[in-house]
Amino acid sequence: MSVAKGDLYMIDDLIRKIKEKKAPVVVxxxxxxxxxxxxxxxxxxxxxxxxxxGAAEAIWEYNKGIIDAVYDLIPAVxxxxxxxxxxxxxxxxxxxxxxxxxxxxxxxxxGDVKRGDIGSTSEAYAVAxxxxxxxxxxxxxxxxxxxxxVNPYLGSDGVRPFLNICRKEGKGIFILVKTxxxxxxxxxxxxxxxRPLYExxxxxxxxxxxxxxxxxxxxxxxxxxxxxxxxxxxAALRKIMPDSYILVPGYGAQGGKGxxxxxxxxxxxxxxxxxxSRGIICAYQQDKYSDYGADRxxxxxxxxxxxxxxxxxxxxxxxx
Amino acid sequence: MSVAKGDLYMIDDLIRKIKEKKAPVVVxxxxxxxxxxxxxxxxxxxxxxxxxxGAAEAIWEYNKGIIDAVYDLIPAVxxxxxxxxxxxxxxxxxxxxxxxxxxxxxxxxxGDVKRGDIGSTSEAYAVAxxxxxxxxxxxxxxxxxxxxxVNPYLGSDGVRPFLNICRKEGKGIFILVKTxxxxxxxxxxxxxxxRPLYExxxxxxxxxxxxxxxxxxxxxxxxxxxxxxxxxxxAALRKIMPDSYILVPGYGAQGGKGxxxxxxxxxxxxxxxxxxSRGIICAYQQDKYSDYGADRxxxxxxxxxxxxxxxxxxxxxxxx
Numbered sequence: 001m002s003v004a005k006g007d008l009y010m011i012d013d014l015i016r017k018i019k020e021k022k023a024p025v026v027v028x029x030x031x032x033x034x035x036x037x038x039x040x041x042x043x044x045x046x047x048x049x050x051x052x053x054g055a056a057e058a059i060w061e062y063n064k065g066i067i068d069a070v071y072d073l074i075p076a077v078x079x080x081x082x083x084x085x086x087x088x089x090x091x092x093x094x095x096x097x098x099x100x101x102x103x104x105x106x107x108x109x110x111g112d113v114k115r116g117d118i119g120s121t122s123e124a125y126a127v128a129x130x131x132x133x134x135x136x137x138x139x140x141x142x143x144x145x146x147x148x149x150v151n152p153y154l155g156s157d158g159v160r161p162f163l164n165i166c167r168k169e170g171k172g173i174f175i176l177v178k179t180x181x182x183x184x185x186x187x188x189x190x191x192x193x194x195r196p197l198y199e200x201x202x203x204x205x206x207x208x209x210x211x212x213x214x215x216x217x218x219x220x221x222x223x224x225x226x227x228x229x230x231x232x233x234x235a236a237l238r239k240i241m242p243d244s245y246i247l248v249p250g251y252g253a254q255g256g257k258g259x260x261x262x263x264x265x266x267x268x269x270x271x272x273x274x275x276x277s278r279g280i281i282c283a284y285q286q287d288k289y290s291d292y293g294a295d296r297x298x299x300x301x302x303x304x305x306x307x308x309x310x311x312x313x314x315x316x317x318x319x320x
Numbered sequence: 321m322s323v324a325k326g327d328l329y330m331i332d333d334l335i336r337k338i339k340e341k342k343a344p345v346v347v348x349x350x351x352x353x354x355x356x357x358x359x360x361x362x363x364x365x366x367x368x369x370x371x372x373x374g375a376a377e378a379i380w381e382y383n384k385g386i387i388d389a390v391y392d393l394i395p396a397v398x399x400x401x402x403x404x405x406x407x408x409x410x411x412x413x414x415x416x417x418x419x420x421x422x423x424x425x426x427x428x429x430x431g432d433v434k435r436g437d438i439g440s441t442s443e444a445y446a447v448a449x450x451x452x453x454x455x456x457x458x459x460x461x462x463x464x465x466x467x468x469x470v471n472p473y474l475g476s477d478g479v480r481p482f483l484n485i486c487r488k489e490g491k492g493i494f495i496l497v498k499t500x501x502x503x504x505x506x507x508x509x510x511x512x513x514x515r516p517l518y519e520x521x522x523x524x525x526x527x528x529x530x531x532x533x534x535x536x537x538x539x540x541x542x543x544x545x546x547x548x549x550x551x552x553x554x555a556a557l558r559k560i561m562p563d564s565y566i567l568v569p570g571y572g573a574q575g576g577k578g579x580x581x582x583x584x585x586x587x588x589x590x591x592x593x594x595x596x597s598r599g600i601i602c603a604y605q606q607d608k609y610s611d612y613g614a615d616r617x618x619x620x621x622x623x624x625x626x627x628x629x630x631x632x633x634x635x636x637x638x639x640x
Contacts, residue, residue: 030441033455041456050456082437082444086453088462089413096409116471117402117434118501121350124402133406135353136361136370142408151436153473153496155503176473181438183475186524190517192510197517201507 009170010146011221011245014108015270017075022318023309024265026110027070027301028249028277029063029098030080033087035282036062037294056090062297063098066281067105069298070305076108078247078275096143103146110247111145114176116158123161130173131165147172149225149247152201163208163222172221172245177202177237180227180250198233199240206241214243217270223247226264228256228274235263238271246272252279252308258315265316274312280304329490330466331541331565334428335590337395342638343629344585346430346567347390347621348597349383349418350400355602356382357614376410382617383418386601387425389618390625396428398567398595416463423466430567431465434496436478443481450493451485467492469545469567472521483528483542492541492565497522497557500547500570518553519560526561534563537590543567546584548576548594555583558591566592572599572628578635585636594632600624 018024033041033055041058048054067077079102084095099109115125129148132139150162150173162173178188178198188198202224209220220243226234228250238246246264250256251274264272283289283304284297292300313319338344353361353375361378368374387397399422404415419429435445449468452459470482470493482493498508498518508518522544529540540563546554548570558566566584570576571594584592603609603624604617612620633639 032444045456050458052453052455052460052462055453055455080437080441080444082435082441082448085448086444086462087455088448088453088460089409089416091448091462092412093409114437114471115402115434117400118499121400121402124352124400124406128402128405128408128411133372133375133408135372135375135407136365138370140372140408142372142406142411151434151471151473153471153507154499154501155506155508157501157503179438179474181474181477183477186475187473187517187521188475190512190520192512192517197507197510197512200510204506 010108011172011219012215012217014075014146014273015217015219017108018270018273021073021075022313023074024273024312025074025305025308026076026078026247026273026275027066027074027280027305028078028080028112028275029066029281030083030277031059031062031281032083033058035285037297039295052088052090055087056094059084059087059091060094060097063094064101065298066301067102069302070280071102071105071107073302073305073309074107076110076273077102078110078112078277080112080277099143099145108147109145110147110149110174111143112149114149114151116151116154118154119157119161122158126162126165130162130169130171147174149174149176151176152204156204159208163212166221167212170221172223174223174225174245174247175201175205177205177224178226178230178233180229180254180256184227199237202237202240205244209241209244218268219243219245219270225249228261229254231260231263234261238264238266242266247275248272249275252276258311261312262315269316269318276308280308330428331492331539332535332537334395334466334593335537335539337428338590338593341393341395342633343394344593344632345394345625345628346396346398346593346595347386347394347600347625348398348400348432348569348595349386349601350403350597351379351382351601352403353378355605357617359615372408372410375407376414379407379411380414380417383414384421385618386621387422387427389622390600391422391425391427393622393625393629394427396430396593397422398430398432398597400432400597419463419465428467429465430467430469430494431463432469434469434471436471436474438474439477439481442478446482446485450482450489450491467494469494469496471496472524476524479528483532486541487532490541492543494543494545494565494567495521495525497525497544498546498550498553500549500574500576504547518557522557522560525564529561529564538588539563539565539590545569548581549574551580551583554581558584558586562586567595568592569595572596578631581632582635589636589638596628600628
C-alpha cells in the first residue's frame with residue numbers, strides 16, 4: 001500500500017535531512033552528571049544547590065552546548081528518557097526542554113522511551129510522547145517527540161495504540177527487535193519453530209509497517225531497533241523488513257564499527273540510522289579527543305560526530 | 321539462601337499488611353480524566369484552566385478521595401505511571417504526590433512503570449524509581465516507590481541494575497512474565513524447546529529471587545506479574561517460582577474473578593496480590609454501584625474494595 005506524499009511526514013522529513021546532511025547518524029543525548037564538566041556543574045550548583053534542580057540545570061547547559069556544536073551536521077537526536085528520569089521532575093523538565101530546543105534547531109527527535117503496556121495503558125504512553133492530551137476543549141502536547149521507541153513484549157494490543165497515534169499525527173516508532181546489549185539473546189534469540197524470537201518480532205514489524213503505508217522515499221514510519229553489535233542479524237532483519245527504517249544503537253562505546261554496519265542499509269543507501277551516545281557526548285573524556293579538555297567538550301563532540309560520519313560513509317563506499 | 325530478618329523489609333512489610341488486613345489486594349490508581357467526576361474537574365479548571373496543570377489537579381483530588389476512603393482496608397496501591405505521563409510534567413508531579421500521600425497513609429506503593437533497558441540505562445530507571453540519585457554530596461530520591469514492575473525483554477543485564485538497587489535499598493520488583501492482555505500470547509506463549517517463553521522468563525525470576533534470599537515470611541523481594549486472565553498458567557508458574565510474590569492484574573474490568581485465582585496462591589495462603597484498577601476507582605460508573613452517584617465516588621470505591629476482598633477470601637475459603 002502506498003500513501004499520499006506528506007502523510008508520513010516525520011519519516012519523510014527525517015530521510016530528507018539524512019540525505020541533505022549525508023549523515024545517517026543520530027546523537028544519543030543520554031547525559032549523566034558524571035559526564036558534565038566540573039565548571040558547568042559548579043555554576044548550576046551555585047544557583048540551585050546540589051539538588052535535582054541543580055543537576056537538571058547542569059545537564060541542560062551541557063546538552064545545549066553539544067546541540068549548538070553539532071546540529072548542522074546531523075539529522076536527528078535520541079534523548080534517552082531514563083537518564084532524565086533519574087533526576088526526577090526537574091530531570092523530566094530538562095528532557096522536554098531538550099526536545100523543544102532540538103526541534104527549534106531543525107532536528108528530528110527520537111524519544112528513547114521503550115514504553116509498552118497493555119492496550120489502554122499503551123494508549124496513554126502514545127499520547128504522552130507522540131500525541132495530544134485532551135483536557136476540556138483543549139488538545140495539549142506533553143513531550144512531543146517525533147518518534148518513540150516501543151517494547152513489543154506485550155504483543156500487538158500493546159503496540160496498536162502507538163500505530164493509531166502515528167497514523168493520526170504523522171509520527172513514527174522504532175520497535176525493539178534485537179537490542180545491542182550482551183544478554184539480549186537470553187530471550188530474544190530463543191528459537192521458536194527453529195527461528196529466533198526476534199525474527200518473529202521483525203515479521204510483525206513488517207506487517208505493521210506495511211499496513212501503515214510508505215512515504216515519499218518508500219519507507220514506513222514504523223521502524224525497528226537492531227543493535228550494531230549484531231551485524232549478521234542486522235543484515236538478515238534488513239531483508240525481512242524492507243520498508244522499515246532500522247535504528248541502530250551500539251556504535252562506538254558499545255563496540256560497533258562502520259564496517260559492521262553496511263548490512264543494515266538497503267541498496268538505495270537508506271534504511272538505517274546509526275546512534276552513538278557516550279561516544280559523542282563524552283568525546284572529551286576519550287584519549288582520542290582529550291586535547292580539547294573539559295571546557296571545549298562541545299568541540300570534542302563535533303569532532304567525534306565528523307569522525308563517525310566519515311567512518312560510516314567510508315564503510316558505505318561514499319564521500320561524506 | 322536465607323537472609324537476616326528485616327533485610328528485605330519492603331516485601332516483609334507488604335506481607336505483614338496483607339496478613340493484618342486479611343486482604344491480598346492492591347488498588348490500581350490508574351486515573352484518566354474521563355473517570356473524574358464533573359464537579360472535581362470543574363473546580364480544578366476554575367483554578368488552573370483546561371491545562372495539564374488543571375487535569376493533574378483534578379486527578380490528584382480524585383486520587384486523594386479514593387485513598388482516604390480505602391486506605392484502611394488495603395495493604396498497597398499500584399499507580400500506573402502511563403496514566404500520569406499522559407498529563408506531562410504536571411501529571412508526573414501528581415504521580416509523585418500520590419506516592420507520597422499513599423506512603424504517609426501506611427500503604428505500600430508498587431510503581432507500575434514496566435521499565436527495562438540495557439544495563440547502564442536500566443540503572444538510571446532503577447535509581448529514579450527505587451534508589452537514590454547522587455548530586456554532589458547529596459543522595460536524593462525521585463519517585464521513591466517501594467516496588468516497581470520491570471520488563472524483561474532485554475535479558476539479565478537489563479534486570480540486574482534493578483536487583484542491585486533492591487538489595488541495597490531493601491525494595492522489590494515484579495518482573496513481567498505473562499501479562500493479562502488478550503495478545504500477551506503473541507510472543508510470551510511461543511514455544512521454545514517445547515515450552516512457552518514465559519516459563520523461561522519465570523525460571524530466570526526464580527533464579528534472581530533465589531539469589532536475593534528470603535525474608536521473614538519465606539518470600540523474596542523479586543516477584544512476577546502474571547495476569548488473572550490466565551489462571552492455568554498462573555497455577556503452573558506458582559510452582560516454578562515458589563518464593564516469589566505474584567502480582568496479578570486483570571481482576572474485575574479485564575474479566576478475572578476470585579474463583580480463578582486460587583492457583584496463584586501458595587499453601588500458606590500467601591504468594592499473590594490481586595490488582596483491580598478501573599473496577600475500584602471507577603466503581604461509581606458501574607451499574608452495581610451507581611446508586612452512590614458521582615459525588616460519592618469514593619464511597620463506591622470503598623464498597624467495591626470490600627466486595628473484592630470478600631470475593632477473593634471466599635474463593636480461598638476463608639473469612640475476610
